[in-house]
Amino acid sequence: MIAKRRMTMMIPIRCFSCGQVVADRWEEYNKRVNLEKQDAGAVLDSLGVKRYCCRRMLMGNVDLIDDIIDYSRR
Numbered sequence: 001m002i003a004k005r006r007m008t009m010m011i012p013i014r015c016f017s018c019g020q021v022v023a024d025r026w027e028e029y030n031k032r033v034n035l036e037k038q039d040a041g042a043v044l045d046s047l048g049v050k051r052y053c054c055r056r057m058l059m060g061n062v063d064l065i066d067d068i069i070d071y072s073r074r
C-alpha cells in the first residue's frame with residue numbers, strides 16, 4: 001500500500017541546457033506566480049534567473065505528481 005502524501009519539488013534540479021541549479025528557486029517561484037498571481041517575468045528577474053533556458057525550466061514546469069501517483073502500482 002502506498003501512503004498518499006504531498007510531494008513537492010518535482011522539478012529537475014538543473015537546467016537541461018546550461019546546467020545551472022534551478023530547483024532551489026521553484027518553491028518561491030511557485031508561491032509568487034501560481035498562488036499570488038504575480039508577473040512571471042518580474043518574479044524570475046527578482047530571483048536572478050536571467051537565461052531563457054533556465055526561465056523555461058521554471059515557467060514550463062507543471063506539478064503533476066499528485067495526479068500521476070493515482071496510477072501507480074499497488
Ligand SMILES: [Zn+2]
Pocket residue numbers: 015016017018019020051052053054055
Ligand atoms: Zn539554463
